[in-house]
Amino acid sequence: MNVSGLSNTAAAPHTDKLRAQATELEGVFINTLLKEMFSSIKTDSASFGGGFGEETWRGMQSEQLADSIAQSGGLGLADQIMDGLLQIQEASRNTSQVQVPVNGAYR
Template sequence: MIEALTTRPAVDPAHARMRKQAEELEGVFLNTLVKEMFAGLDTEGAFGGGFAEDTWRGIQTEQIANAMAQAGGIGLADQIMSSLLQTQEHGQQSRPNPIGAYPR
């Protein structure tokens, strides 16, 4: 009985791979978002600007984006997973064709 409580259900490798890719895509999006937030800041402030500050700023934005993703992000990975799973369940045939597209 205790074994039943401690064993975890097997995770489908394809599902785990999709989840990882969805999380990576969310990380890329968050990194881009944070970079754009910092783009409006003056770089000639306390650090004097230049190459070193650009390098530091890139590292900082990456770390902020990673921290956001580890804290659950903004839910983009969950939405991507939901959409991918729904598409798999219904198959490609049930999706309407875009305007002007011909059925295969």
């Protein structure tokens, strides 16, 4: 992604906000993956103790780990989301109708 070509200095805070939202969305996705991964780990009284406390802790652990991964560069989803958002934003400035990219999930 190349946002350095933006000439308007007022666009910088807007792209920072888009970047933060894209990173947050990537964190939510990573959190979902981590929750599924942790749900496959067998926990019983012999290993971690099991129970409600462990279940709660695992949820918090996956959330914090996902946030750290996303803030550290993540999987690259935030970059792709940013590119898509900027393309849609640019298209809306150039035309009165926003055209959704054909290669997306919605055709």
